[in-house]
Amino acid sequence: MSATQRSGLGNGRLLLSLLLLAAWEAGSGQVHYSVPEEAKHGTFVGRIAQDLGLELTDLVPRLFRVASKGRGDLLEVNLQNGILFVNSRIDREELCGRSTECSIHLEVIVDRPLQVFHVEVEVKDINDNPPVFSLREQKLMISESKQPDSRFPLEGASDADVGENALLTYRLSKNEYFSLELPINSKPTKKLSLTLKKSLDREKIPEFNLLLTAADGGKPELTGTVQLFIRVLDVNDNDPEFEQSEYRVRLMENSAKETLVIQLNATDEDEGVNGEVTYSLMSIKPNGKPLFTLDENKGEVKVNGTLDYEENKFYEIEVQATDKGNPPMAGHCTVWVEILDANDNAPEITVTSLSLPVREDTQPSTVIALISVSDRDSGDNGQVICFLTPNVPFKIVSTFKNYYSLVLDGTLDRESVSVYRLVVTARDGGSPSLSATASVSVEVADVNDNAPAFAQPEYTVFVKENNPPGCHIFTVSARDADAQENALVSYSLVERRVGERALSSYVSVHAESGKVYALQPLDHEELELLQFQVSARDAGVPPLGSNVTLQVFVLDENDNAPALLPLGTGRGPSAVSQVVLRSVDPGHVVAKVRAVDADSGYNAWLSYELQPTAGGARSPFRVGLYTGEISTTRALDEADAPRQRLLVLVKDHGEPALTATATVLLSLEDSGQAPKASSRALSGAAGAETALVDVNVYLIIAICAVSSLFVLTLLLYTALRCWAPPSEGACGPVKPRLVCSSAVGSWSYSQERRQRVCSGEGPPKTDLMAFSPSLPPGLDREVGEERQEAGSHHSGLVSSTDPSPLLEVYVNCF
Template sequence: MAFKSSPLSCVKWRLNFRSVWPFLLFLGCLSHIVFGQIRYTIPEELKRGSLIGNVAQDLGLDVQRLRSGRARIVTRQSIQFTELKTDKGILVVNERIDREQLCGDVTPCSFSFEVILENPMELHRVTVEITDINDNSPTFRKEEMKFEISESATLGSRFLLASAEDADVGSNGLQKYILNTNDMFGLKQHSSPDGRKYAEMVLQKPLDRESEPKISLKLIAIDGGTPHRSGTVNIDITVLDVNDNPPVFNQSFYRAAVLENSLRGTYITTVNASDADIGSNGLVTYRFSNMKEQLADIFHLDESMGTITLAGHLDYEKEKKHEIMIEATDQGGLIDSSKVLIEIIDVNDNAPVINVMSFSSPVPEDSPSGTTVAIINVIDADSEQNGQISCATDSALPFKVKSTITNYYALITVSAFDRELEPEYNITVRASDSGTPSLSSTTVLRLRISDVNDNAPLFDENSYLAYITENNSPGMSIFSVSARDSDWNQNARISYFLEETQISGNPTSSYVSINAETGTIHAVRSFDYEQLKELTFLVRAQDGGSPPLSSNASVKIIIQDQNDNPPQVLYPVQTGGSLVAEMVPRSADVGYLVTKVVAVDVDSGQNAWLSYKLQKATDRALFEVGLQNGEIRTIRQVTDKDAVKQRLTVIVEDNGQPSRSATVVVNVAVADSFPEVLSEFTELTHDKEYNDNLTFYLVLALAVVSFLFITCLVVIISVKIYRWRQSRILYHSNLPVIPYYPPRYSDTLGTGTLPRVYNYEVCRTTDSRKSDCKFDRAGSQNVLIMDPSSTGTMQRIQSEKSILDEPDSPLEVSFSFSAL
């Protein structure tokens, strides 16, 4: 049968008011931990698997709660007698329970354990009481008892018989003794203060050694079980001759006390018995009677003096007192008995024992103050003041120990955690008793703090600056950004992303990309410094927490120029069909400014620094080119012997590494009048026309007659279109830069030559209206052009357009020669 008491309402019903109010006060303090208590009663020797009780029903819990709370049994016994079936919510026998082995003489016999559940924490105490069954027969320590009794023994003499021992208790224990029927002796039964039963044999008829020297009897010990069990011992009595005075103790009861930590040989007490006989019949000896086996090694009795000393080790926690029977025997075999009660005085010889019943590790760093970390059970085997326990921990740590029910303590937090500052704690819990001197014990709990994503990634710098040379290969690594996160594990795993912004109307991702793992930034395309000089965008570092945290850093990439553009010659314009010539009068003096080569380079820095050199010339001794400004001047006086036609090849180089260059051919006419110039250049055009006609007739000769008309038509149209395009080059040049043209050049050396006026017409780009430069409309601009299709006539082209009127028109350059 199982008796239960649960949950707390049952506990209140069973406890008196004085024991209930501290428990209720504790329950009010620990609202987040539930405690209950149930009690079952079962007989011993049940088979394994036998049902003890329905724990789930008795505690008011469902089976699902037992599973989710990881319900388990925590016991201090070395053998776990019970097992909790969480799938059914029942408590069953796990090991055979022998009440006599578990409790011995102690009654009632019970053992306790705790059922612990987690999430939330619940602690329930279960007590199982073991009832006795009649499974042990009374037994005598000796197989026979021998007495030597004088024939002169008086009627009513008592002879103490050895007691039987029955491991059972209560009604199943020893109840009575029976002496087989005889005329000489009767039986008288007694009970000691501790409930043990013993018997004395009483002489009822005088003995006669001559008629009956030996007497054999049987003593039967019977218990109260159903059915009865019994034990038997033989009593052999030898009748002695004439010793008619038995020993007599001076006290029927002796009391002594001894400290449990006393050393061996410590004096306890002395018993004394006297005999009225003299001689050998009056010589008294002492011995222990009916002593338990474990006491034989603890106490020593001097047979002749009756002195009791300590021979072994005492343990107050196991036995608080010992009751010993002592017999005094004379040489005639007469006996008297007395009792000695030895009380054990407790000393503080047991330190508290700490048992960690439940420990939660790791604990999240955002756990609130008051979170229960561990449940601790502390036991001290000492009693009274020596067994009163106090439990504490290091005050420097954010924890404290709070008492719950008897001998149980909760380790709770008193402040918030920060894993980044303190990732773990070594908590020393110290339990001390109140003895003198005080004994204590400690246990160390290693509590780890689990991470919470409470720190955003931080870049090493708020802004980054990097450089890359233009014309890079796509996919090239530019540089890397780096961020740190003081969190741990997944919360500290950083990924890098580009914040989508616009650069020159295009998304940032079309220019650069970033490796999400390493933070390395790569170029998506090849950059052109002339189109894009810098990139500015944001990089976001995001951790892997939930929800994720992030931070941004600005990145500026400056594109460096490379010498990838050759110089572009703006003047003189090179035409395919017409010859442009500069006129130099034969009266020109040294340093006369013939013309100026104008070139630009769209690169920047030293890559755009231009230098001018004269590569070839008809007469190198006549002209020179300014290294920095490209001005072509005479270096000697012009003479009549100088050829009219002068051809100069000028090379323009930039300062890049390696340098790039462009060449321009400048035709110069050395003459004082136009007819002279015309005659020279017309001869050149006639030669060219002759060669063209010869080629044309050769083609006609080889052509098929059937395609003659079509071929002629195609050739004529092609020639017309080609000449028309060549004539337009002078006015429309699609250059993407703003060239520089000096407004006027004149001979300023004071040589007395006639001044020449050079007019330049320049086109502007779309943004040139914002410039501070202003241009006046040219009234009349003239260029000397020799057209091979003409027969020696000179054409004059006049431009009346203003640069400011057509800001988006292509570059037009014209030159006017005028003689003042």
């Protein structure tokens, strides 16, 4: 193995040791690594996952990622082995310029839970830049009168590297007249100069061409050269001289144009034109020629552009004073201009969103976003504090210098506030201070935490019977305070049995619109009240729901004609046959027509009319308008036909009215025929009366049972409704139906009732009402007689002493 190879191997081991040592160093809460600049792609930097305490198997599930502000993709992490490696070319000079310290700051972010780590990778300088002279050749004019040991300043070289790689040494090509005086490291202001070793003789050597070589301290070293062209001048042997060889000036950045930097003055001991001095700028480092001007006659250095502390903090101005002798002589000085910082840069804010939108059930202390701030100023002018809009459920927590986390500091409710407009303010410590703001929009994501709600707990619906199949009877609507699918409500029936049939055979509900349809014609006589529930469910996961009760009252229609009851010894319910003695007194009841109507209310209220006989003869009989009793209007005589055929029209009060016709056959007999006929008549009348009493008893028992059940149900319902706490919009008076009496009065039961009395005026009332109208003269007496007879047959329902003209009562209970 050659010495060069052994040296390279030793350097490699040393570099690896330095890298391993830097990878384990920690300070200020950071992991430190180092890497040489210009390292090849894939160069190992450090085991970042292991050093941060992360498991390799967690890198992908926890979304391991590396962010580097403004550094592109110089470094990358292998998610399989957790190794940080070089991904692209790293140029330390491009990153950090002349700064002796150069680092790449990385943010390592993992989720579940969210963690942020700060990693600093130091970029080590390598000797990749040779020394460079600003000019390709330097021209010097030296009078032959110059004495040995005279010094002539030279423009030195510059090296973009730092440290040992930027320490320059100079070599001059071999000659017997000139030597180099090198700058001393402890005095950076000491300039490179050319020293005259012995006197010049223009006649012997008028010109010198020397090669100046600059070498840096790198291994291997790099060099740069410049050609020195020296012309030997004659006669003028005094140089202009400045009061000082170096001047130091402090200047505020952003100084106005034409601001005086310094007034230079150089003197020449020669006389005449050899003592007249003009000034010129030789160089301004770094790259500062456009920023300063020099008056060639007065020696005034002024500002010519905009000075920026953040770009350059120091300028080195080389000034030459030249006399007008022949040949001219020159003197030199250096002006060091230090730029002072002013608070002219506002802070900059960068917000990185990580977890947006935020679910409304997110727990406090959850990190929502990362915030970084920076200020290009220095000192107090670059010290930044950060704060957040007040009165919001968020806060800012400092995680590292100039790094903050936006953290949830309270509970969220999307239904109250769906979007938060946060303003992050950063303020520096300058005087006056500068500030910057950044807006952060935090959207709150919905969670299914609200069930659909109906405006009322129950609804009352009135539907006329015999409705067409599929007709729309009501629409239910529930509102869900959530959003999107969590607020998408669907409706369904709460299935139950209605008698022997399922509820779904009667009604259905549209799942999207909430419209309730009657699937078949409803029959009041079969079903007076249909009570069921409709369920509303949202589309959330898990779904939430609520129910509403619908009470559908089926309103009666006049769809049933009166039905005649079979009485007497007739040939059927529509024909009654009876024997009447001619000797009966006027007003004697000879027969009675009985009929019932399956409808209710006015539709079941029946009246009786005697149809005119053929030929227009006035019949000696009449029929009670509401009793159906046929009685004589006068005494019977021989002129009356022995057989009387009466047609009785039974009519309800519906719209339109429905009718039935009963035929009554009366046989008029003299009193001499009374024994046999009377016996037969009395027997028939007794049988008819017995049958009528039996029918009335059954009717009364049925009515009393149904009425008792209804009253009990109504009382129980009223008690439950009154004990239940009232809810807004769930109760209120329902307008009762106005029930009008007829000419003689009637019992009637309204098909509407109050659902709940919310005003506190008393318990709910049923609207079973009795009417006692005023009757016209004549009809009052007739109705009174009818009432007395009706009272004898229905003593269990109505007292005969009751002054109200009550007739037979048909109660329909819902």
